[in-house]
Amino acid sequence: QVQLVESGGGVVQPGGSLTLSCAASGFTFTTYGMHWVRQAPGKGLEWVAFIRFDGSDKYYADSVKGRFTVSRDNSKNTLYLQMNSLRTEDTAVYYCAKDSASYSGSVHYFDYWGQGIQFTVSS
C-alpha cells in the first residue's frame, strides 16, 4: 500500500534553514508528481509546493516562493523540501502528498498523504 513518511522536523530559529524529507513506497514514485501541504496550529490546510514526476517543473505558493525549494531523488524514492529564511509563520505540520495524476496529467488532487511532521520556528 502507499506509504509516505516525513522526517526532518524540529525547532529552528527565525532566519534559519531546514530540510524536510518524505520517503515514498507502495507506488511507482518515478511516475507521479508530489506535493507539500502545511497546516499551522489550529488552522486549515495550505498548499506549499508541487514538483512534477521528473522534477522538470516546480510550483510554489507565494508565501514561500524564493525561500523554499522542492526537489526529489527518484533513485531513492524521496521528496525534499529545503526551507530557508524561515519565519515564525512557517511553523506548521508539513505533509507530503501524492499527486493523483501520473506523468504530466492535468488533474491534480492529493490522493495519499503522509502522517505529517511538526516544524517550529522560534527563538
Next chain:
Amino acid sequence: IVMTQSPATLSVSPGDGATLSCRASQYVSINLAWYQQKPGQAPRLLIYGASTRATNIPTRFSGSGSGTEFTLSISSLQSEDFAVYYCQQYNNWPPYTFGQGTKVEIK
C-alpha cells in the same frame, strides 16, 4: 481562487444526515475534491471530480455540484464521521486552494 465553506461548524446527532457547502470565487468545473481530517491525523481523500468517491470511502458520503457551488452530503452519520472537512479546487493552479474547513461535531 478563494474557496468558502459553510457552515464553519455543524452540530449533528449520530444517525442524522449532514450537508456541507463549498463555494468557489471562480468557475472550477468539476475539479473539486473533499477531504476528511480527524484530530491528530492527516487528511484523507473522500471525493474527487466533485462526485466520485475515492477508494474505500463508504457510500454514505456523496458529493455534488459543478461550476462554483458544491455540496458534500453525509447520510446517517457514524461516530467516526465527526471530523473537519475541507474542499479543494484543482482547476486553476497554482495555487491549489482549500476552503477553511467545516467541523462536524456531535450534537
